Structure formats: structure tokens, C-alpha cells
Amino acid sequence: MKTFAMKTAAAFAVGAALALSAGAPGAAQAATPKKGGILKYVVPAEPPSFDGHRETSFALIHPIAPFYSLLIRVDPSVPYKSGNFVCDLCTEMPKPTDGGKTYTFKIRRGVQFSDGTELTAHDVVATYQKIIFPPQGVASARKAFYVMVDSVTAPDPYTVVFKLKYPSGAFIPALANPYNFIYSKAKLDQDMHWYEANIMGSGPFIFDGREAGAVIRGKRNPNYFHKGKPYLDGFEAIFAKKQSLRVQAIRGDRAAIEFRGFPPKSRDDLVKALGKDITVQESNWNCVLIVTPNHKKKPFDDVRVRRALTLAIDRWGGSKYLSKIAIVKAVGGVAFPGHPLAANKAELQKLAGYWPDLKKSRAEARRLLKEAGVPNLKFELHNRGVDQPYKIVGTWLIDQWKQVGMTVTQRVQPTGPFYATLRKKKDFDVSLDFNCQAVVNPLLDVAKFISDDKTGNNYGNYQDRELDKMFDAMNQEPDPKKQRAIMRKFEKRALDEQVNAMITLWWYRIIPYRSYVKGWYISPSHYLNQQLEPIWLDK
Amino acid sequence: MYQYVLKRLLLLFPTLLGAAVLVFFLMRLIPGDVCELRMAGTGAYFDKEALKICQDELGLNRPILVQFWEFIRGYATFNFGDSMYTGRPIVEEIVLRFQLSLQVAIMATITAILIAIPLGTISAIKQNTWIDYGVRAFSIAGIAMPSFWLGILIILGLLITTKSWFGAAWMPPIQYRPLWEDPVYNLTMLIWPAVATGYRYSAVATRMTRSAMLEVLREDYVRTARAKGLLEKIIIRRHALKNSLLPVVTVIGIEFAFLMGGLVVTEQVFNLNGLGKLFVESVTNFDYNMTQALVMLVVAVFVLTNFVVDVLYGWLDPRIHYR
Numbered sequence: 001m002k003t004f005a006m007k008t009a010a011a012f013a014v015g016a017a018l019a020l021s022a023g024a025p026g027a028a029q030a031a032t033p034k035k036g037g038i039l040k041y042v043v044p045a046e047p048p049s050f051d052g053h054r055e056t057s058f059a060l061i062h063p064i065a066p067f068y069s070l071l072i073r074v075d076p077s078v079p080y081k082s083g084n085f086v087c088d089l090c091t092e093m094p095k096p097t098d099g100g101k102t103y104t105f106k107i108r109r110g111v112q113f114s115d116g117t118e119l120t121a122h123d124v125v126a127t128y129q130k131i132i133f134p135p136q137g138v139a140s141a142r143k144a145f146y147v148m149v150d151s152v153t154a155p156d157p158y159t160v161v162f163k164l165k166y167p168s169g170a171f172i173p174a175l176a177n178p179y180n181f182i183y184s185k186a187k188l189d190q191d192m193h194w195y196e197a198n199i200m201g202s203g204p205f206i207f208d209g210r211e212a213g214a215v216i217r218g219k220r221n222p223n224y225f226h227k228g229k230p231y232l233d234g235f236e237a238i239f240a241k242k243q244s245l246r247v248q249a250i251r252g253d254r255a256a257i258e259f260r261g262f263p264p265k266s267r268d269d270l271v272k273a274l275g276k277d278i279t280v281q282e283s284n285w286n287c288v289l290i291v292t293p294n295h296k297k298k299p300f301d302d303v304r305v306r307r308a309l310t311l312a313i314d315r316w317g318g319s320k321y322l323s324k325i326a327i328v329k330a331v332g333g334v335a336f337p338g339h340p341l342a343a344n345k346a347e348l349q350k351l352a353g354y355w356p357d358l359k360k361s362r363a364e365a366r367r368l369l370k371e372a373g374v375p376n377l378k379f380e381l382h383n384r385g386v387d388q389p390y391k392i393v394g395t396w397l398i399d400q401w402k403q404v405g406m407t408v409t410q411r412v413q414p415t416g417p418f419y420a421t422l423r424k425k426k427d428f429d430v431s432l433d434f435n436c437q438a439v440v441n442p443l444l445d446v447a448k449f450i451s452d453d454k455t456g457n458n459y460g461n462y463q464d465r466e467l468d469k470m471f472d473a474m475n476q477e478p479d480p481k482k483q484r485a486i487m488r489k490f491e492k493r494a495l496d497e498q499v500n501a502m503i504t505l506w507w508y509r510i511i512p513y514r515s516y517v518k519g520w521y522i523s524p525s526h527y528l529n530q531q532l533e534p535i536w537l538d539k
Numbered sequence: 540m541y542q543y544v545l546k547r548l549l550l551l552f553p554t555l556l557g558a559a560v561l562v563f564f565l566m567r568l569i570p571g572d573v574c575e576l577r578m579a580g581t582g583a584y585f586d587k588e589a590l591k592i593c594q595d596e597l598g599l600n601r602p603i604l605v606q607f608w609e610f611i612r613g614y615a616t617f618n619f620g621d622s623m624y625t626g627r628p629i630v631e632e633i634v635l636r637f638q639l640s641l642q643v644a645i646m647a648t649i650t651a652i653l654i655a656i657p658l659g660t661i662s663a664i665k666q667n668t669w670i671d672y673g674v675r676a677f678s679i680a681g682i683a684m685p686s687f688w689l690g691i692l693i694i695l696g697l698l699i700t701t702k703s704w705f706g707a708a709w710m711p712p713i714q715y716r717p718l719w720e721d722p723v724y725n726l727t728m729l730i731w732p733a734v735a736t737g738y739r740y741s742a743v744a745t746r747m748t749r750s751a752m753l754e755v756l757r758e759d760y761v762r763t764a765r766a767k768g769l770l771e772k773i774i775i776r777r778h779a780l781k782n783s784l785l786p787v788v789t790v791i792g793i794e795f796a797f798l799m800g801g802l803v804v805t806e807q808v809f810n811l812n813g814l815g816k817l818f819v820e821s822v823t824n825f826d827y828n829m830t831q832a833l834v835m836l837v838v839a840v841f842v843l844t845n846f847v848v849d850v851l852y853g854w855l856d857p858r859i860h861y862r
Contacts, residue, residue: 042713046625046820048577048624048625048626048824049625049626054589055577056577056578057577137592137595137596138592139586139588139589139592139593140586140589141578141586141589142586143586144586196626197626197627211635211714211715211812212625212627212631212632212635212636212812213632213635213636213812213816213817213820214635214714214715214812215714236714238713238714238810239812240713240810241807241810241816241820242807242808242810244691244808245694245713245807245808245809245810248694248695248698248710249710249713249810251698251708251710252694252697252698252708252709252710253707253708254710254712254713255713273698273702273708274708414823415576415823416569416570416571416572416575416576416823416825417569417570417571419571419575419576419578420570420571420575421570423575424570425570456586456587
């Protein structure tokens with residue numbers, strides 16, 4: 001037993017060292033990229049349609065993003081750095097004019113769609129018109145990200161102008177959203193739904209076929225505008241629903257990588273089995289599970305009860321132990337940990353539920369419950385039927401609440417009924433909910449906490465006009481220092497004073513992959529950096 | 540005989556209609572719909588307008604009886620509609636999966652027959668000997684062991700043994716290629732799930748063969764044959780085995796039909812893009828059209844398999860007549 005443990009530890013140490021060396025910026029670039037080969041990777045689900053503007057699933061991004069280019073994107077050479085945006089189709093990142101209300105993008109010349117037609121500013125405008133101002137009967141999943149946009153125009157074939165209603169620090173990150181595939185105006189004019197069932201872009205790869213439920217194939221785009229790329233001859237995105245199979249597929253080299261993320265145990269198994277043939281990259285993940293009390297249900301309409309719920313949770317300890325078995329790790333507030341707008345440790349420790357003294361925190365929780373007349377509070381935690389990390393975090397929370405005398409049962413539902421309960425029935429006591437974003441953009445990401453009549457994704461059934469005001473002020477404030485100051489007040493109110501909802505632990509992304517895959521760097525989101533053009537195979 | 544065949548075929552229609560009514564209304568009892576599920580992607584912003592557009596597009600906002608009428612009318616005119624999840628024609632989505640599931644079902648059935656009939660027969664002939672005990676233990680293990688678990692063991696076993704023997708871990712392919720395109724690749728992929736499911740299948744059939752054989756071996760006509768001095772081999776092959784196959788054929792028929800849509804977990808273990816996996820995905824995705832089509836397909840397969848089994852009865856036992 002001891003020998004086995006030592007072997008496992010040794011194997012993991014090797015893997016971690018490999019991860020550090022290969023994952024570090026610039027390490028993989030040290031070698032000269034080789035051309036050729038087919039990258040095979042596994043994707044846990046099949047995309048519903050091919051239209052990125054309509055869908056919200058990562059299952060669309062992983063197999064479809066390589067076919068498209070974007071106006072701007074997160075820098076694929078350093079995707080782990082927040083706020084590092086570079087041009088994809090534009091020639092230079094613009095400086096805003098008109099007091100921060102106008103952004104003028106110059107578009108590359110000579111870019112072609114895969115049907116040979118030229119991509120111009122008119123295609124970019126048609127794309128963003130569809131995303132921001134969709135015509136009647138056309139669904140756009142993220143149009144709320146662009147509330148600050150007044151108009152999008154093309155004064156000439158190579159210039160796109162975005163005019164904003166007010167200066168907003170959230171605009172550029174929203175523009176870099178990986179779902180904003182640039183479509184052909186001609187195709188959209190022909191049929192606004194054309195891209196739901198068809199693929200035609202100007203990205204590094206050209207669509208090479210789909211087998212229903214099995215695979216989507218892409219081949220190298222010989223006319224790709226980033227000269228010399230992509231390095232791969234093509235890719236195969238293989239759909240494999242079961243996580244154990246995806247892990248074994250990498251182990252048996254039927255696939256080289258899975259871009260979403262595995263739990264720590266799978267990483268350790270792969271490292272142990274494959275040694276130097278596996279590389280691991282890890283990162284904090286821009287996703288978080290949120291404890292959402294139903295403010296319309298007693299006693300959760302009482303702030304003392306909500307405060308007791310958060311005070312009972314040992315986030316610092318949970319981070320240490322849960323991260324060994326689940327895809328969660330970082331302790332954070334409302335903004336993605338590490339982002340300039342996020343709270344640092346000292347700031348966090350002033351918030352309820354983050355105090356360094358756990359005993360004091362739990363004593364206060366018991367006192368509040370007693371004061372609220374529910375010293376032995378019993379309730380049901382509503383949860384989603386997904387193991388990682390929902391059920392694990394849910395079970396951990398139940399134990400945390402038990403420490404202050406609460407009795408909690410867990411009701412787990414599959415995704416469909418889970419959302420029906422949150423959105424329609426609204427009869428839960430306390431639910432786990434999640435917020436998972438692509439580009440790290442805390443100014444917009446915290447919309448989850450504003451009043452339910454102002455946002456479409458707050459399921460706590462409450463209105464908090466103070467938070468709404470702060471949200472608007474933050475989004476219209478050009479000065480980052482002032483933005484940060486408002487964010488602290490917002491956080492204090494949302495998580496401490498009102499405890500409208502509770503942040504658990506931020507997710508942790510672990511990507512073990514075959515060591516012959518080079519040129520790919522982990523990002524804080526499984527939606528980002530998926531065009532695959534910097535990837536090459538060292539075989 | 541012809542009258543019987545016609546009657547059985549005509550019975551297919553009310554059976555299908557009953558299944559249609561059940562599946563249509565049962566599916567709609569589950570809270571949520573495909574559009575809500577689509578908007579669950581990031582847990583982030585949820586656009587109510589986009590939801591309504593999606594529901595309007597798919598006709599989910601229409602009265603339920605109108606939806607039911609459209610469904611029945613579509614089937615009556617062989618228009619099976621589109622998948623609500625992918626937007627693709629149902630027929631296109633099912634065809635590839637159907638051929639894979641059919642091949643696995645046939646391979647598993649062959650595996651089961653090859654194991655079950657000889658083992659069941661030997662076990663009966665050698666009743667209460669160590670051979671009999673061995674066969675019974677083997678078949679009980681097959682019934683007790685879920686085929687998906689056996690599948691996982693097979694994959695892990697292959698990974699570990701190939702790594703230790705050849706230095707590189709090997710596992711079966713996870714992408715399907717049809718038999719006529721690349722037979723070696725195809726069989727390399729499908730032999731393992733066929734073995735995993737065929738073993739469980741054979742365990743049931745082995746026990747059935749054994750007990751039927753024991754019963755037949757005690758019949759008067761077998762005693763008469765032995766009294767006549769016929770060789771034991773001839774008695775078994777010509778007189779006992781054929782007559783003992785009636786219940787075995789029934790079991791094989793039912794299991795075959797089950798395999799066509801019931802290999803839900805095993806298909807996922809081996810990443811087989813078959814009907815069982817599609818079934819689960821269509822239910823979890825609230826793809827009503829796809830689920831309805833699959834239920835109708837499986838009902839049709841069950842009815843037709845039962846029909847074939849009934850016809851086989853007549854061949855196995857000449858005393859059976861169809862009216």
C-alpha cells in the first residue's frame with residue numbers, strides 16, 4: 001500500500017513537473033512547429049446547431065470554432081492573461097475616440113471565406129447586427145452583453161465603426177466573445193437561419209464533414225489569413241459522453257486531448273499510466289457554483305438566515321480538501337480570482353463566510369439562526385444531476401451547514417427539470433446555480449447578482465435596486481480604479497450585507513493531454529482559445 | 540398461414556398507435572423543454588425572447604392536441620420530421636446508428652448462440668457433474684455481471700495488458716467505420732461490445748437451454764429412442780435438441796429486440812454511436828420528435844421479432860399450426 005502510494009506520488013510529481021515545464025509560457029514555442037497531422041480530441045456533447053450566435057454550449061465551441069475567425073480575440077499565445085485582446089480579422093486594436101464612445105476597426109484585406117468570396121467590413125457588420133440587433137424571429141443568446149452599443153456601421157469595405165451609448169469597460173471583452181463567429185453577409189441575406197445547419201467561415205480550418213452523434217471533421221484552410229498557419233492538416237472532434245471513456249481514449253491514444261477539463265483523480269490516473277507521454281496544464285476557471293436561497297420562501301427572506309448560511313461555510317478549508325477530489329479550488333468573491341477587479345485575500349476576509357476565524361464565524365451563524373427563530377433549520381438543497389462539481393459541492397455544503405445545527409437534504413434533478421424548477425416552478429428552498437463565462441469580464445459577469453427583473457439569470461427571486469445602481473455605475477465608469485472601488489461595494493452588499501447569494505469555490509481547470517500536442521495554452525475558460533491554429537503535433 | 544401473417548402484420552398498427560399515444564404524452568410530463576435546455580449552456584444570461592423564438596420555431600407553444608395531431612399525421616404520411624435538438628431530419632440521424640446497433644445485435648446474438656447452445660446442452664447431459672457446475676457458475680456470473688461493467692473491465696484489461704506486453708497502451712477504436720468500408724477496423728471496434736453483451740445474453744440462453752433440455756431428455760419419446768438402441772449422439776441432436784429450442788428461440792428473440800435499443804450504457808462505455816445512446820440523449824435533450832421516432836422504431840422491431848419467433852416455432856415444432 002505504502003509502495004503504491006509512493007509510486008503514485010512520484011508519478012504525479014513527474015507529471016506536475018512536466019506540466020510546469022510545458023505549460024509555462026514560451027516553453028513549447030522553444031521547438032520549431034512541425035506541419036501536418038490530424039488532431040483528434042474528445043468532446044463530451046454534440047452541439048445542438050452550428051450557429052454560435054444562438055447556442056450557449058461549449059459543445060459548439062470545441063468542434064465549430066476552428067472554422068471561423070473573430071473580429072478580436074483573446075491572445076492565443078497567452079490566453080491565461082486576463083484582458084489580453086488581439087486582432088483576428090482587424091489590423092490593429094483601436095483606441096476609442098469620442099470620449100470612449102467610438103471604436104473604429106480596420107479590417108484585413110484579402111481574407112476569404114471558404115467559398116472563395118472576400119470577407120469585408122460588411123460581413124462583420126451583418127454579423128454584429130445579427131448578434132446585437134437580431135431581426136424578429138432570430139435568437140441571439142448574448143445580445144444583452146451589448147446593451148452599451150448604439151450602432152454598428154461600415155463606412156467603407158474595410159472599416160467597421162461601433163458607436164456606444166456610453167463609454168464602457170465591458171465592451172471590448174464582450175466583443176472578443178468566442179461565439180461571435182464572423183458570418184457571410186450574402187448567406188445571412190439569403191437566410192438568417194442558414195448558419196444553423198451549415199458551416200462556412202474564414203477560420204483556420206474548412207468543414208470536412210459530420211457524422212451524426214459521432215464526429216465533426218475539419219481540414220486545413222490553405223487560404224487562411226494568418227500566414228503559415230494552421231500547422232495541422234486537420235482535426236477530428238469525437239463526441240464521447242462518458243468521462244471515463246474520454247480519459248481512457250487519451251490513455252489509449254484514440255484522442256490526444258479533451259479541452260473541457262478532468263477531475264484531479266483522472267489527471268493522477270493518466271499521469272501514473274503515461275508518465276512522460278502526458279502533459280498537464282491547470283488554471284483557475286471562470287466558472288463558479290452559487291448558493292441561491294429563494295428569497296420568496298420563508299425563512300430565506302430573512303437576511304439573518306441567509307447570513308447564517310454563508311457564515312457556516314469554511315471556504316478556506318474547502319479549497320484545500322475539495323480540490324483533491326473535485327474541479328474546484330480558488331476562494332473568491334463575485335469577480336474571477338486574480339482579475340484586477342477581484343478582491344484580494346485581505347478584502348475577502350472581511351466578508352461574511354470568508355473570515356479567517358472559522359469558530360467565530362460558525363458561532364455567529366448559530367446566534368443568527370437562534371435570533372431568527374430557526375435554531376434547527378431544516379431545508380432542501382436543490383441541485384443539478386451532474387457529478388463534477390455539483391453533487392460533490394452540494395454534499396460538502398450539507399456537511400458545512402450541519403456544523404451549525406442545520407439539517408439539509410439534497411434533491412438532485414437532471415438539467416432540464418433542474419432549470420424548469422429554477423425558472424418556472426420556483427418552489428425550491430435553496431438551490432445551487434452556476435455562472436460560467438467565456439471572456440473574463442467581471443463588469444458583465446456579475447449581472448448574475450442584480451435584480452431578477454433586470455437580468456435573465458438571477459433565480460433568487462429578489463430585487464435589489466442598490467445593486468442595480470452600482471452595476472450600471474460600474475459599467476459606465478471608464479476609470480479602472482473607480483470601477484474596482486464600486487465592485488468592492490457591490491460585493492460587500494451582495495455577499496455580506498444582504499447575502500443575496502453565496503459564492504462557493506471557483507472551478508479549477510485541469511487539462512491532461514498527450515505530450516506530442518504542442519502550441520496550446522490553457523485559458524481560464526473552456527470556451528476560449530479553441531481555433532486550434534497554433535497547435536502542432538510533435539510526432 | 541398467410542391469413543395469420545396478415546393478421547399479425549395488421550396488429551402492428553394498433554400497437555404502434557398505443558405506443559405513440561403513450562410516448563407522446565409521457566415525454567411532455569417531464570418539466571422543461573429542449574429550448575430551456577439549450578439556454579442552460581453557461582448558466583449565465585438567459586434571454587427570454589430567444590427562448591420564445593425557439594419554442595415558436597419548434598411549435599412547442601401550440602396546444603398539445605394540435606401537436607399530437609401533427610405527430611400522428613406526420614407518421615401516417617411517413618414524414619418523421621426533424622430532430623428538435625440538431626434540426627436535422629430524423630431519418631438521417633437514425634440511419635447510421637441503426638446499422639451500428641443492428642450489427643452489434645447480430646454479433647452479440649451469434650456470440651450468445653455459439654456459447655449458449657453447446658454449453659446448455661452439455662450441462663444438461665452432464666447434469667450434476669463438475670462440468671454442469673462449471674457451466675452453471677459461468678452462466679450465473681454472466682447474469683450477475685452487468686455488460687457495461689464487463690465492458691469497462693475489457694477496456695481497462697486491454698489498456699493494461701497491451702501496455703505491459705507491447706509498451707504502448709491500446710484500446711478499441713472509438714469511431715465507427717462500416718463493415719464494408721473497413722472490415723478489420725470495424726470488427727476491432729465491435730467485437731468487444733459484442734462479447735460483453737453476448738456473454739450476458741448467452742448466460743440467460745444457456746440456463747434456458749439446459750432446463751429445456753433436461754425436460755426433453757425425460758420425455759417418453761427420448762426413453763423410447765434409447766430403448767430402440769439409438770446412439771446417444773443421434774438422440775440428442777435429432778430428437779432432444781430441436782425440441783428443446785422452443786423456449787430458447789423465444790429468449791433469443793426478446794433479447795435481440797432489446798439489444799436494438801437497450802444497450803444504453805454499454806454503448807457509452809465503448810462510445811458506440813448506436814440507437815441506445817441516441818435514445819438517452821434524445822430523452823435528456825427533450826428531443827420529443829427523436830424520442831417518439833425511436834420508441835416507434837423499437838416497438839416495430841419488437842413486434843417484428845416476435846413475429847419471426849412465432850414463425851420459427853412452426854418450423855421447430857410441426858405440431859404448431861397457424862390460424
